[in-house]
Amino acid sequence: MTQAPTPLDKAAARRKYGPWAVIAGASDGTGEGFARELAAMGINLLLISRRREVLESLGDELAAAHGIEYRVHVQDLMVEGAGQAILDASSDLDVGLYVSNAGADAVGKGFLDEPIERWHGMITMNVTTVMETCYHFGHRMRERGGGGLLIMSSGSALGGIPFLSMYSSTKAFEGNFCEGLWAELRPFNIDVLSVLAPLMDTPCYRRNTEGTGFLMDPSMAWDPFDVSRGALEWLPHGPLLIYPNTPSDADRGAEMAERRERVEASMALGSSFNAPATS
Numbered sequence: 001m002t003q004a005p006t007p008l009d010k011a012a013a014r015r016k017y018g019p020w021a022v023i024a025g026a027s028d029g030t031g032e033g034f035a036r037e038l039a040a041m042g043i044n045l046l047l048i049s050r051r052r053e054v055l056e057s058l059g060d061e062l063a064a065a066h067g068i069e070y071r072v073h074v075q076d077l078m079v080e081g082a083g084q085a086i087l088d089a090s091s092d093l094d095v096g097l098y099v100s101n102a103g104a105d106a107v108g109k110g111f112l113d114e115p116i117e118r119w120h121g122m123i124t125m126n127v128t129t130v131m132e133t134c135y136h137f138g139h140r141m142r143e144r145g146g147g148g149l150l151i152m153s154s155g156s157a158l159g160g161i162p163f164l165s166m167y168s169s170t171k172a173f174e175g176n177f178c179e180g181l182w183a184e185l186r187p188f189n190i191d192v193l194s195v196l197a198p199l200m201d202t203p204c205y206r207r208n209t210e211g212t213g214f215l216m217d218p219s220m221a222w223d224p225f226d227v228s229r230g231a232l233e234w235l236p237h238g239p240l241l242i243y244p245n246t247p248s249d250a251d252r253g254a255e256m257a258e259r260r261e262r263v264e265a266s267m268a269l270g271s272s273f274n275a276p277a278t279s
């Protein structure tokens with residue numbers, strides 16, 4: 001994978017992204033990877049997902065290993081009000097980093113073959129909750145003078161995929177949203193990154209493909225902990241980190257630079273909407 005332009009300075013990262021980080025979807029896969037990396041930097045953690053005992057066991061382990069504090073908040077991100085509940089659970093914490101990790105499509109069915117409530121749930125998790133948390137943490141970070149927003153998206157954000165129509169559409173929201181935010185929040189010392197993640201050997205992915213006939217050649221899939229580590233390295237260099245599909249594919253640095261240039265070029269147009277009226 002393309003190397004981040006500069007290695008992450010861990011002491012500087014702790015100052016900017018600490019003393020507390022919030023991870024939505026922290027109990028396994030890349031979410032667990034983020035928790036492990038951030039704890040090793042000495043950053044306290046608010047761990048969120050649906051399984052309390054898994055979060056507590058991870059938190060206990062990381063607190064013992066790194067001397068950090070942790071807190072657990074049990075929350076289904078697909079229900080309305082999840083964004084507000086996360087804000088309430090962190091209202092007394094000085095949060096320097098928000099990570100939106102959960103967001104996979106746990107079913108992968110045809111659009112017409114699932115109850116519409118499931119698609120509403122996906123929109124809530126990948127659009128509404130992401131928007132609400134970025135809005136409120138963004139305000140808090142602007143007031144405190146800096147921070148980071150890291151949103152896990154997917155390579156499927158780059159184009160629609162049959163049987164993942166809703167998933168790829170919500171992932172496209174995350175990518176586009178972060179591109180705009182990255183430019184808007186840069187003047188406030190807030191780093192924004194959306195990770196267009198590749199195929200990863202996560203527990204969720206294993207559960208979803210088990211017995212489906214979809215054969216995963218292990219060499220094709222990324223180790224989720226490598227992806228979390230890479231994402232944190234890239235956090236100061238948004239707006240997008242586009243992973244090669246497999247670990248042996250060529251890096252996508254040229255595509256990332258092209259997307260970034262397009263955002264930078266559209267800054268003047270975007271700013272003109274905000275300019276005070278002249279008459």
Ligand SMILES: NC(=O)c1ccc[n+]([C@@H]2O[C@H](COP(=O)([O-])OP(=O)(O)OC[C@H]3O[C@@H](n4cnc5c(N)ncnc54)[C@H](OP(=O)(O)O)[C@@H]3O)[C@@H](O)[C@H]2O)c1
Nearest residue numbers: 025026027028029049050051077102103104154200202204
């Ligand atoms: N795996 C891949 O191949 C792949 C490829 C491209 C992009 N991605 C992206 O990478 C991210 C991580 O993917 P993943 O494969 O690890 O699966 P995931 O289900 O998105 O993430 C797993 C984590 O999220 C939590 N979680 C899942 N649904 C939740 C819900 N409704 N409410 C609260 N927490 C929830 C799980 O904990 P609990 O079970 O304890 O709630 C677990 O901690 C996602 O944003 C996904 O879109 C994954």
